[in-house]
Amino acid sequence: MTTAIALFRKLEGQFELPRSAKQFINSFVRNAAVPFVGIVVFLMLWSFAAQNIETSLGNFPGPGTVWEQFGSLYDEHVAEREKEAEFYERQEERNAKRLAQDPTYEAKIRAYTGKETFLDQIVTSLITVMSGFLLAAVVAIPLGIAIGLSRTLNTAVNPIIQIFKPVSPLAWLPLVTMVVSALYVTPEPLVPKSFLNSMITVTLCCLWPMAINTSVGVASIDSNLVNVSRVLRLPALKHVQKIVIPASIPMIFTGMRLSLGIAWMVLIAAEMLAQNPGLGKFVWDEFQNGSSDSLGRIMSAVVVIGFIGFLLDRGMLQLQRLVSWDKASASR
């Protein structure tokens, strides 16, 4: 009997998984397997629904169609790049020939004016959203700090912010377009007007959440920390630098993440509405194009837009983890 028990123990000991392996399996199930199942179920539902939706441009695109379209969009991009390279090659050859015939000839380089590919549009949209966002941050964060520090300023500015905050930035778009074309008149524009229009629209929608969150963060600093600063007689600038900004970093980041999320949504809409280059224009062009591939290509764009929005938010979160002392507020 005792030997049987001993043998059993031995066997059990052999087959028992080490603790770390158990933990690994647990965390794998929780962090990878469950989301994977979720995605598979979603794809099945999507595919099933797509088969049953008939439009004038054919079936609604299912996951398979979208996957194919990703491939063809990438191929188009590569083909376009090859065409561009060939164009410049031909141009160089021609210039070299003319230069050989006539040494006084000044070679002209003409830029390639091919169609923007899907990948180009993604890059354009990303640059636009980041520039608009950064411009807003440069304005809104100092403004928010000032509002948070001064109750008088807060009382003065708050009604204005509260009124402008709920305005859809798209309502601003026509005004922005007209103002930009009236004021931005240079023979050699550094950036295209359409870029400025989209960027300013993004800035306008980023301003308010950032300014409000920053000011709330600054206004709600622990009064004891402010007292420390008073006892030390920190000068105003040092007070802001050493106490106010670090203390309100978590709230500033909350505002920035909110803004960036809104900005990305607004940008796509603005690009569609104003035909400014970017992913929004891509979607609109495909819709107008109305080929049998169009819906698939639009759906691909939808997936990409969602994915980029997600990455932008994760990126901000990582930045917050890097910068903020308060790791707890950066965990969500």
Place this chain on the structure above:
Amino acid sequence: MSVILDISKIDMVFDTPKGPFTALKEVDLKIQKGEFVSLIGHSGCGKSTVLNVVAGLYQASRGGVILNGREVSEPGPERAVVFQNHSLLPWLTAYQNVELAVKQVFGKTKSKAEIRDWVEHNLTLVHMDHAMHKRPDEISGGMKQRVGIARALSMQPDILLMDEPFGALDALTRAHMQDSLMEIQNDLNNTVIMITHDVDEAVLLSDRIVMMTNGPAATIGEILDITLERPRDRLGLAEDPEYTHLRSEVLKFLYEKQRKVEPIRQKKTIKPGAGKRDAASAA
């Protein structure tokens, strides 16, 4: 010994929505150089208000505070404050917290190396040299309060103001901190005003205990001189008849003469502005 601090007949009236509220009435106290004075009284009696007026965080409605012959009008490092909830900047390490104060006070007179030595010296004084580079959320409550004391000491204040410095600590840690404070006090002989509601702490640490009457219009009720020999030893004193007598004097004042009749329906404590985080923590 000479008078270093003169709290000269201060009144403190707060404006509240219900009209003016007189928190303090004619508080008058002279403190000698090197003296350790405790303010004791029931919660809400205005002990913290007195300290905040001395610190310059509040302005007295009438009367004033004179430090070294000059009237106090704003906060300053010569009246360093140890706050009840330590008030360390959570994004800085213990070292950096003290360094911020040292740089602000001695940035122009001390060299970089001297600043570093002075920061380390003060942290060693409170036995925090082993955890200098830890942030407040990585150390215990008692250790945080030690850093808070080091920060205050590092400013070399004329007078050290302590607002219930050990109020938030458990009894054992508190006893340990009291012993540390006595040890430091033995070396440096600072002038200290400490707020407390712990009778044993007051008797153990003080040269004088200032007992305050209940508010509103609180003022100084009695002053008790503590003539116990220094250095004092917690265990030895427990049996000492004089210690027992002094202790019972304070208790008598608090629980007979100034017995606080708490209404059943909790009245809201009127304590506007800075100081304590909430009134409940003082209870």
